[in-house]
Amino acid sequence: MNAKAISGIVVLVLGALLVGASLYTVNERQQAIVVQFGDPQRTVVEPGLHFKTPFVEQVIYLDKRIxxxxxxxxxxxxxxxxxxxxxxxxxxxxxxxxxxxxxxxxxxxxxxxxxxxxxxxxxxxxxxxxxxxxxxxxxxxxxxxxxxxxxxxxxxxxxxxxxxxxxxxxxPAANSQSIFQRMETERQREAAEKRAEGQEQALAIRAIADRKVAETLAEARREAAVIRGEADAEATRIFADAYGQDPEFFEFYRTLSAYRATLGKSDTRLVLSPDSEFFHLFLDPNGNGKRRK
The missing domain is CATH 3.30.479.30 (Band 7 domain)
Structure with a gap:
């Protein structure tokens, strides 16, 4: 390779470098400022291929998007x-x-x-x-x-x-904690008030219920006493009528009832005289159940 060919290659390389240093591109997302030794020369906002002075001017890219x-x-x-x-x-x-x-x-x-x-x-x-x-x-x-x-x-x-x-x-965190504690205290106070109101209402309801129970029981006892009194009066009347119809049989029945009440228990002990009036039905030689005169 002779000197002329080498010179041609050098010229081509230098030309390529010169062209490369003179061209720059700006895409759609960019805008550029061409500066020369830090001093702005022009603003480029249109996308595409642009030229600048090689090795003297520099390109500063800024974003064009939001x-x-x-x-x-x-x-x-x-x-x-x-x-x-x-x-x-x-x-x-x-x-x-x-x-x-x-x-x-x-x-x-x-x-x-x-x-x-x-x-x-x-x-x-x-x-x-x-x-x-x-x-x-x-x-x-x-x-x-x-x-x-x-x-x-x-x-x-x-x-x-x-x-x-x-x-x-x-x-701020400190204020938030303070406010939270104050809110917590306020809610606890409200809860205590609600519980106190609930307890007060519960006591009032219990008092009313207890009064109604007492009134109901008293009324029931009164009605029971009235019914029991009427029943006792009716029983007394029946006994009186029965006694009036047959006094001897009624006395006989009362004596047998007394025997059943006293002698019907296994643990009952009586200490009586053999000729006691209590045993007049057993001592009557005629067996007619009449008392001895």
């Missing part, structure tokens, strides 16, 4: 001096890549600056609201105000904030 920023939880102070832990995120895009490059140089730095702006905006907006409004009130209105304030401040960075969301708004 980006997400997850802000670290921060503690804020509401207008009623209640502390809250706020966890939020934002959706944004690089609207002016030149401003973004001039203010932050890189996407990472731009995200860090936007996070600080968001934290400041959240503190400023929530500082004018009470805790109840922040936790369970018009949160959508608060997010809208935070988004507008953040977008206004982020414009200097070339960023456009599309949306700000409050993912979580809670009390």
């Amino acid at each position: 980006l997400s920023l997850d802000v670290r939880p921060q503690e804020v102070l509401a207008s009623d001096q209640r502390r809250l832990v706020v966890d939020s995120f934002a959706r944004f895009r690089i609207a002016d890549p030149l401003k973004t490059y001039q203010a932050a140089r890189t996407e990472t730095n731009a995200s860090d600056l936007l996070e600080k702006i968001m934290q400041s905006s959240i503190r400023q907006v929530l500082a004018n609201e009470r805790m109840t409004a922040i936790v369970s009130g018009s949160r959508s209105e608060l997010m809208k105000r935070i988004s507008e304030l953040t977008n206004e401040r982020a414009a200097s960075l070339g960023l456009e904030v599309l949306e700000v969301r409050l993912k979580r708004v809670d009390l």
Whole structure:
């Protein structure tokens, strides 16, 4: 291979390197800034193949898509001096890549600056609201105000904030524990009151039931006494009628009943005289059951 051929190859290689250093591509998801020794020269937002001065100009790529920023939880102070832990995120895009490059140089730095702006905006907006409004009130209105304030401040960075969301708004751990204990104490007090009311009602119900039982038993005893008295009166009348019809038989029957009551028990012992009036039915020689005169 002669010198001329070698020179041609060198020229081709140098030409290829020169062309390669002069061309760059921008895809649909990117936008680019061409800088010369750190000084921005132009902004390229159209996708495709582009040219630059080789070895002198450099290309800085920035994302063209909608980006997400997850802000670290921060503690804020509401207008009623209640502390809250706020966890939020934002959706944004690089609207002016030149401003973004001039203010932050890189996407990472731009995200860090936007996070600080968001934290400041959240503190400023929530500082004018009470805790109840922040936790369970018009949160959508608060997010809208935070988004507008953040977008206004982020414009200097070339960023456009599309949306700000409050993912979580809670009390700090120490405050949460204190509130939980206070709520637990309150519920225990309410439970004790309910139990006391229940016991009071139970005593009243038992007292009414006991009174009704006593009244029912008294009425039953009264009716039983009346029925028993009427029965005793009827028995006495029957005995009196029977005695009037046959006094001798009635006396005989009463004597046999007395014998059954006294002599019918195996453990009964009587110490009587043989001629006692009690045995007049056994001593009557005629066996007619009449008493001796």
